[in-house]
Every structure is written in structure tokens, then in C-alpha cells.
Amino acid sequence: MFSSSSSPPWLRTVSLGVGAILASVFAFILFSALAALLRGVEWEFFGAVWSPREEKFGLLPMIYGSLILSFSALALGWVLSLGCCCTLRGLGPRWLAKILLTSLRFMTAIPTVVYGFAAVFLLVPVIRSAFGGSGFSWLAAAVMLALQGVPAMTLTMDGALQSIEEQTSLTAAALGLTPVQHLTWVVLPASKKWLLSSALLGYGRALGDTLLPIMLAGNAPQFAASPLESLRTLTAHIGLTLSTGAGGGERSSLLLAGGLLLVNSMIVSLTARALAGRGPAA
Amino acid sequence: MRKREMSLLLLSRLSALLVLGVLGGLLAFLISRGGPVLGKELFFGDTPPLEALLGLRPVWNGLWPAVAGTLFLLLLTMAFAVLPGIGCGVYLSCFASPREKYWLSLAVDLLAGIPSIVMGLFGFLLIIFLRRTLLPRGSTGMLLAAFCLALLVLPSLIVATRSSLEALPDSLLLAAEALGFSRGQTLRHVLLPAAGQGILGGVMLALGRAAEDTAVIMLTGAVASAGLPGGLTSKFEALPFAIYYTAAQYADRAELDRGYGAALVLLCLSGGLLFLSWRLQRNLERRWKGVR
Amino acid sequence: MEFCVSLRDLSVSFGSRQILKGVNVDFPCRKVTVLLGRSGSGKTTLLRSINRLNESFDGYRGYGTGRVFLDGVLRPISGSGSLPLSILRRKVGMVFQSPNPLPLSIGKNILLPLALVAGKEGEEGKDAMKKALEEVGLWREVSDRLDRPASSLSGGQQQRLCLARALALTPEILLLDEPTSSLDRAAGRRIEELIFSLRERYSILMVSHSLSQAQRLGDYFAILTEGTLNGLLPASELPHGAEAETFIANLL
Numbered sequence: 013m014f015s016s017s018s019s020p021p022w023l024r025t026v027s028l029g030v031g032a033i034l035a036s037v038f039a040f041i042l043f044s045a046l047a048a049l050l051r052g053v054e055w056e057f058f059g060a061v062w063s064p065r066e067e068k069f070g071l072l073p074m075i076y077g078s079l080i081l082s083f084s085a086l087a088l089g090w091v092l093s094l095g096c097c098c099t100l101r102g103l104g105p106r107w108l109a110k111i112l113l114t115s116l117r118f119m120t121a122i123p124t125v126v127y128g129f130a131a132v133f134l135l136v137p138v139i140r141s142a143f144g145g146s147g148f149s150w151l152a153a154a155v156m157l158a159l160q161g162v163p164a165m166t167l168t169m170d171g172a173l174q175s176i177e178e179q180t181s182l183t184a185a186a187l188g189l190t191p192v193q194h195l196t197w198v199v200l201p202a203s204k205k206w207l208l209s210s211a212l213l214g215y216g217r218a219l220g221d222t223l224l225p226i227m228l229a230g231n232a233p234q235f236a237a238s239p240l241e242s243l244r245t246l247t248a249h250i251g252l253t254l255s256t257g258a259g260g261g262e263r264s265s266l267l268l269a270g271g272l273l274l275v276n277s278m279i280v281s282l283t284a285r286a287l288a289g290r291g292p293a294a
Numbered sequence: 295m296r297k298r299e300m301s302l303l304l305l306s307r308l309s310a311l312l313v314l315g316v317l318g319g320l321l322a323f324l325i326s327r328g329g330p331v332l333g334k335e336l337f338f339g340d341t342p343p344l345e346a347l348l349g350l351r352p353v354w355n356g357l358w359p360a361v362a363g364t365l366f367l368l369l370l371t372m373a374f375a376v377l378p379g380i381g382c383g384v385y386l387s388c389f390a391s392p393r394e395k396y397w398l399s400l401a402v403d404l405l406a407g408i409p410s411i412v413m414g415l416f417g418f419l420l421i422i423f424l425r426r427t428l429l430p431r432g433s434t435g436m437l438l439a440a441f442c443l444a445l446l447v448l449p450s451l452i453v454a455t456r457s458s459l460e461a462l463p464d465s466l467l468l469a470a471e472a473l474g475f476s477r478g479q480t481l482r483h484v485l486l487p488a489a490g491q492g493i494l495g496g497v498m499l500a501l502g503r504a505a506e507d508t509a510v511i512m513l514t515g516a517v518a519s520a521g522l523p524g525g526l527t528s529k530f531e532a533l534p535f536a537i538y539y540t541a542a543q544y545a546d547r548a549e550l551d552r553g554y555g556a557a558l559v560l561l562c563l564s565g566g567l568l569f570l571s572w573r574l575q576r577n578l579e580r581r582w583k584g585v586r
Numbered sequence: 587m588e589f590c591v592s593l594r595d596l597s598v599s600f601g602s603r604q605i606l607k608g609v610n611v612d613f614p615c616r617k618v619t620v621l622l623g624r625s626g627s628g629k630t631t632l633l634r635s636i637n638r639l640n641e642s643f644d645g646y647r648g649y650g651t652g653r654v655f656l657d658g659v660l661r662p663i664s665g666s667g668s669l670p671l672s673i674l675r676r677k678v679g680m681v682f683q684s685p686n687p688l689p690l691s692i693g694k695n696i697l698l699p700l701a702l703v704a705g706k707e708g709e710e711g712k713d714a715m716k717k718a719l720e721e722v723g724l725w726r727e728v729s730d731r732l733d734r735p736a737s738s739l740s741g742g743q744q745q746r747l748c749l750a751r752a753l754a755l756t757p758e759i760l761l762l763d764e765p766t767s768s769l770d771r772a773a774g775r776r777i778e779e780l781i782f783s784l785r786e787r788y789s790i791l792m793v794s795h796s797l798s799q800a801q802r803l804g805d806y807f808a809i810l811t812e813g814t815l816n817g818l819l820p821a822s823e824l825p826h827g828a829e830a831e832t833f834i835a836n837l838l
């Protein structure tokens with residue numbers, strides 16, 4: 013609108029200051045992670061065993077845990093979101109769409125810790141009685157992460173689909189396509205990019221979430237092979253280990269875990285930006 | 295050909311019902327367990343409410359310290375975040391040169407994606423760093439937690455401010471310029487009031503995010519029992535942390551019930567904030583829809 | 587005279603505004619009828635009531651009767667005894683004011699409606715696509731890039747694609763809503779020539795804002811004033827040259 017020279021000087025200072033602080037947050041974490049990596053060569057941070065008593069600080073089980081948990085939650089959540097989005101866009105009756113939209117909006121307000129709390133006393137016992145074991149498992153965390161991710165993913169998908177639908181509905185109707193055909197064969201294929209970027213959003217959130225894995229996944233630092241086994245994510249690892257006030261190798265491994273999470277979220281954000289910047293806007 | 299339509303139809307019906315069913319079950323469960331315990335006792339235990347509110351007597355078996363801690367934390371967070379957030383949003387939408395716009399919005403986008411536990415870790419590292427250098431006696435506490443939460447919600451504030459301003463019709467700007475307003479005057483008397491509701495909505499959204507976040511405060515000074523917030527650098531209680539802690543460590547039925555109550559209270563708090571922000575932003579949209 | 591569309595006391599309103607106020611007209615078969623009228627007089631609305639596209643809008647209410655002559659049978663446009671919606675729209679093709687390719691590839695733009703609406707898939711669909719593209723003179727230009735996005739074509743090419751898309755569905759009636767108004771003169775001429783070449787095989791209802799274009803193409807003229815229309819004017823009854831302009835201006 014205006015040019016930068018016309019800005020009040022204090023506003024410019026504040027804004028650039030904010031930018032500088034944000035940049036230094038990144039620098040600080042990345043630098044600490046790097047320092048930890050260099051310092052702790054003998055601790056084998058990328059080893060497969062986490063056992064502080066034996067001076068083994070391998071982060072691999074947590075990296076594995078973070079990845080399989082977030083991808084499984086994403087797969088489940090994305091499919092659910094696609095379904096919900098189709099309901100919103102006219103595959104379901106109007107009343108159902110209305111109820112669903114209100115519910116999804118409300119769900120964005122539910123605190124993660126509340127999801128976690130309810131799941132500890134509702135979902136975990138169900139899993140325990142159905143499959144045995146403690147119930148605190150990959151499965152429990154994945155289900156809740158998926159559910160938690162649905163509203164944000166659905167609403168972003170819906171926004172994009174809606175605008176494409178508005179642009180093309182008259183044309184499709186004039187050709188004799190039914191609304192269902194229009195959605196299936198025109199709108200969905202044309203919004204691939206946004207379906208992808210909503211998946212990216214869901215992945216970023218699932219991988220960065222701390223509370224659900226820490227409350228539900230059991231937190232054993234191991235390579236879970238079945239959904240009923242316990243696992244530990246990088247985020248939960250930071251939360252659990254830091255609050256015990258450990259030092260040395262444990263502390264350094266945390267810094268590295270933080271750095272890994274940060275790098276991952278940066279990759280996600282940059283990819284999302286690149287996706288949003290390319291092609292015609294919705 | 296028809297197969298794809300059928301399976302999509304099936305999927306849509308299934309997932310809508312599944313999501314609604316699970317959500318309904320979850321809420322019913324929380325309300326049925328938490329509803330009965332809502333009341334004076336939930337907050338104040340057996341301390342007289344007035345004395346508890348005034349801080350004359352400590353509350354041992356109630357949520358009041360956690361509620362007070364959360365409210366205080368929110369206040370402090372907003373004190374840190376609101377001005378820079380709105381200022382940066384205004385600068386981005388109105389004044390920034392293309393280069394500044396690129397770099398600032400890149401920083402904001404990147405920060406928006408940071409997992410909150412990483413922000414907590416940052417706070418923790420920051421205090422260690424400060425202890426080694428400037429503040430040998432510094433420790434985690436309210437101030438640090440609020441600072442990190444402020445960083446966490448800054449991006450959403452900036453984005454909300456920016457998009458509220460950019461949603462205004464160009465004609466508004468032109469009209470003000472044509473009347474001979476200076477840039478500052480246009481901004482203060484025309485643009486900001488016009489976008490005010492949207493910006494306020496963004497603040498509510500940020501409040502909601504700060505109120506529910508657990509991972510940051512877990513690493514920056516929240517504890518299970520600290521009484522009422524004692525000062526800027528002391529440890530504190532907070533609702534989300536209390537819920538998290540109860541789920542893992544509850545000792546008896548009464549504590550568990552308090553956990554359900556806390557979950558319900560927090561749900562109402564963030565639900566209320568979201569509702570407010572939604573109303574405000576919808577008002578803004580309605581107001582300018584005819585003009586665009 | 588044989589007619590393809592017959593409207594009796596057709597009224598259309600959106601919300602509380604009445605747009606068409608009792609239209610009575612029979613459009614002739616296999617001729618070009620040009621609809622003239624001021625902006626906002628309801629020309630687009632009239633075309634859309636023939637393929638029931640008005641029903642896609644909120645607040646639509648329609649009265650009166652409309653009948654179409656398709657497959658040798660005269661049927662009501664809507665109500666009992668009418669054709670199913672998708673068949674009606676397949677038989678009554680429409681081209682819009684500005685080109686509106688679907689956000690798909692060039693080929694898919696034609697193949698998809700063929701498959702979904704006309705049930706022509708595979709080789710059959712491809713043949714029909716080729717035929718339609720040849721009919722609008724686009725085949726040579728796009729045959730080697732059918733999988734590129736349709737938005738990569740020029741405006742005139744896009745409009746011919748839209749025409750081909752309608753033709754591929756083997757319609758009997760074509761509704762053309764100012765098909766040349768968003769194009770430059772050369773591209774517009776191209777479309778005009780196409781319409782001229784189609785006049786023998788299709789019944790064409792066309793909205794035009796250009797009097798000279800109307801005179802070049804039209805066999806009949808229909809003049810819409812404030813939502814009413816009564817009867818047609820054969821081209822032979824229209825005075826020529828500058829007189830025509832004042833003549834029509836008087837009618838409007």
C-alpha cells in the first residue's frame with residue numbers, strides 16, 4: 013500500500029526486531045543442536061540403543077517412533093478428512109454437512125491435552141480389553157493424532173475445493189454433469205495440489221505434537237513393530253528427559269532431537285510455501 | 295467409472311459419521327464425568343471462595359491456583375505478544391518493501407510451523423544461557439514461559455492482522471487519501487478501525503492457542519503444586535499442565551474427578567475464545583463483503 | 587414453421603426481482619436466431635431457462651411452460667414427461683460469454699463429459715473428440731498437446747474448445763451466450779465462421795451485442811425488452827445498413 017520510507021520509524025524497528033528475534037530462535041536451536049552433535053561423537057546419537065546407564069544415547073528408536081507414528085496418523089487422518097470434505101462439498105445431505113462443519117470448527121478449539129486426557133480413560137481401556145497389553149500404544153496415539161488432525165486438514169481442503177467448485181459448477185451443470193460427477197471427476201482432480209498441501213500440514217502437526225504421544229504411546233524407546241506396542245517420539249523424548257533434569261549425554265541428545273524436529277518443520281514449511289506459490293491460486 | 299463415485303460416497307458418509315460419533319462420545323464422556331464435579335468445590339476445595347480469591351488462604355484441593363496461573367500467564371503472554379504481533383502485521387501489509395516482505399513472511403511462516411516442544415526447549419536453553427552469562431540466578435518460571443508462549447503465538451497474530459488489513463477494499467484507502475489524510479492518519483483513523491474486529495479475532499485465537507499449550511510450559515516452569523502465582527520468576531500452576539499431570543499421576547478418586555473438571559473448564563475456556571474470534575472475524579467479513 | 591423451442595408465458599424471478607415477464611416465442615429449427623436486448627434485459631436468463639441452468643442459482647422461481655423438440659419428440663422442458671436433466675443438457679449444448687474450460691487437460695475437457703454424460707469411453711470417446719475438434723478447426727493445433735492444461739490455450743482457442751466440447755455431445759440445439767465478446771476481432775471472426783458453418787445442422791440461439799454480427803449471422807431476430815419478448819423478426823424484414831440500427835434502437 014504505502015512505501016517503507018513512509019512507515020513510522022518505531023513500527024519499522026519493532027517489525028524488523030520481531031524478524032530478528034524469530035531468526036535468532038532458529039539460529040539458537042540449530043546452533044545448539046550442531047554443537048551437541050559435534051561434542052557427542054562418542055555417544056553415538058544415531059545408534060539404535062537408548063540406555064543412559066550404559067552411556068548409550070541412540071536416538072534412532074525415537075526418530076523411528078516419530079516417523080511411523082506421524083505417517084500412520086496422517087494416513088488415517090487424511091483419508092478421514094477427504095471423506096469429511098466430500099460430505100461438506102455436497103456428497104452428503106445438507107443437514108449432515110452443516111452439523112459436520114460446526115463440529116469441525118468446534119474441534120479446532122479442543123485442547124490437545126483434553127484429547128489426551130479423554131483418551132487415557134476412554135480409548136486406552138478399550139484397547140487394553142480388546143487386545144490385551146497395557147493399552148498405551150502406537151495405536152492409541154495414532155488414532156487420537158488422526159482425529160486431532162482432521163479439522164485443520166478438512167477445513168483447508170474444503171476452502172480450496174469450494175473455490176474450484178464455484179469456478180466450475182455452472183460449466184459442469186451445463187454439460188449435464190451431476191454434482192457427484194462434478195466433484196469426483198473435476199473438482200478433486202483439479203485440487204490435487206491442495207490435497208497434498210493439507211497432507212503436509214497434517215504431517216507437520218502430527219510430527220510436532222507432544223502431548224498425545226507422551227500421554228498415550230507408552231514411551232518405551234524401542235522399535236515398535238505392531239500397532240499394539242509402545243513407542244517413544246522425539247517430542248515425547250524431549251519432554252520426558254528434560255523434566256528429569258539430566259545432564260551430559262542425555263542433555264546433548266535432547267538438543268539434537270530439538271534440532272531434528274526444527275529442521276523437519278522447516279522443510280515442511282518451505283515445501284508448503286513452494287506449493288502455495290506455484291500455479292494458479294485457488 | 296461409477297466405482298470411483300460410489301467409493302467416494304461411501305467414504306464420505308463413513309468418515310462423517312465416524313468423526314461425529316467419536317467426537318460425540320468424547321464430549322459425552324467428558325461431560326458425564328466432569329459435569330457433576332463442576333462447582334465451588336472444584337475450584338476452591340474447602341477454602342472459603344472469597345478468602346481464596348483474595349489470596350488470603352491457600353487452596354490445596356481445588357483448581358483455583360491453576361486457573362489463576364493460566365489467567366496470569368495469558369495476561370503476561372499477551373503483554374509480550376500483542377504489540378509486536380499487530381505492529382509487525384501492519385508493517386507487513388502496509389509498509390514493507392518487497393524484500394522485507396519476503397524475508398519477514400518467510401520468518402513468520404517458518405516460526406508458525408515450529409513444534410511447541412521445540413519452543414519450550416528454546417526457553418530452557420535460553421535460561422541456561424542467561425544463567426551462564428547475564429543472570430546467574432535466573433530460573434524457569436512465569437516470565438520465561440510467557441515469553442516462549444508469546445513467540446509461539448506471534449505468527450498467528452501477525453498473519454491475522456495482515457490478512458484483516460489486506461481484506462479491506464482498496465476503495466477505502468483511496469477515499470481516505472483523496473480526503474488528504476496522511477499515511478499515519480489513514481492507518482489510524484480508517485484502516486485499523488475497519489480491520490479492528492478481525493485483528494481482535496486474531497488475538498482471541500492466539501489466546502486460545504496459548505491457553506491450551508502444554509508442551510512449552512512443561513519445560514519452562516509449570517509444576518503440579520505451587521499455589522497461587524507468586525511472582526514473575528517463580529514456578530506456577532496452569533490448567534493444561536494440571537490435566538496432563540492428573541492423567542499420569544492421580545492418587546485417588548477425588549484427584550481424578552478434579553482432572554475431569556479441569557478438562558471441562560479448559561475446554562470451555564478455549565471453546566469460548568474460539569467462538570469469540572469466529573464471531574468477530576465473521577462480522578468483519580460481512581461488513582466489507584458488499585464493498586468488495 | 588418447424589420449431590425447436592417453444593416458450594409460453596415464461597416468467598423467471600430471482601428472489602423478489604422478476605427478470606422475465608411472460609415470454610412467448612417459438613424458435614425455428616436449424617436456423618440461427620439472434621437474441622438482442624439491452625444489458626440486463628434478461629437474455630442470459632432466457633437462454634438458461636432452456637437448459638434449466640437457472641435452477642443452479644439461489645432464489646430462482648420460474649412459471650409458464652417451455653417445450654423442446656428433441657429426437658423428433660416435443661416434450662416439456664421440466665415437469666412430468668420431460669427428459670432427465672443430464673440428457674436435456676447434453677442435447678442442448680451451451681457456450682458461455684467467456685471461455686470456461688474445466689481445470690483439466692485439453693483432451694480431458696472433451697473426454698470427461700463424453701464418458702460421463704454420453705457414455706462414450708475409450709476409442710469411441712477419442713474418435714468423437716477428434717471429430718469435434720476437427721469441426722471447430724482445432725485438431726491440427728492441439729493434437730500433439732492434448733495432455734497439456736486447457737488454460738494454456740489462447741482465449742480464442744479456449745472458446746473453440748468449449749464449442750467443441752458442446753458439439754462432441756451431439757446436441758441438437760446450441761445456446762451461444764455472446765460467444766465472441768471476450769475475444770479480439772480475428773478470433774471473434776473465426777468463431778463467427780464456425781457458427782455460420784454449423785447453421786445447417788443445429789438449431790442455434792445466440793445472444794449478440796453487435797448488430798453487424800447479428801446481421802451477418804442471423805436468420806431471425808428476437809428482441810427482448812424489459813423481460814418481455816413477443817415473436818420473431820425474419821432477417822428479410824430488417825432494413826439494411828444504417829436504417830437497421832435506428833430500427834432496432836426503436837424496438838429496444
Ligand SMILES: Nc1ncnc2c1ncn2[C@@H]1O[C@H](COP(=O)(O)OP(=O)(O)OP(=O)(O)O)[C@@H](O)[C@H]1O
Pocket residue numbers: 600601605623624625626627628629630631632643644
Ligand atoms: N442468479 C441471479 N440472481 C439474481 N439476479 C440475477 C441472477 N441472474 C441474473 N440476475 C439479474 O437478472 C437481470 C438480467 O440478467 P441477464 O444476465 O439475463 O442479463 P443479460 O440480458 O444477459 O445482460 P448482459 O447483456 O449484460 O449479459 C440482471 O438485472 C441480473 O442482475
Ligand SMILES: [Mg+2]
Pocket residue numbers: 629630631763
Ligand atoms: Mg448476459
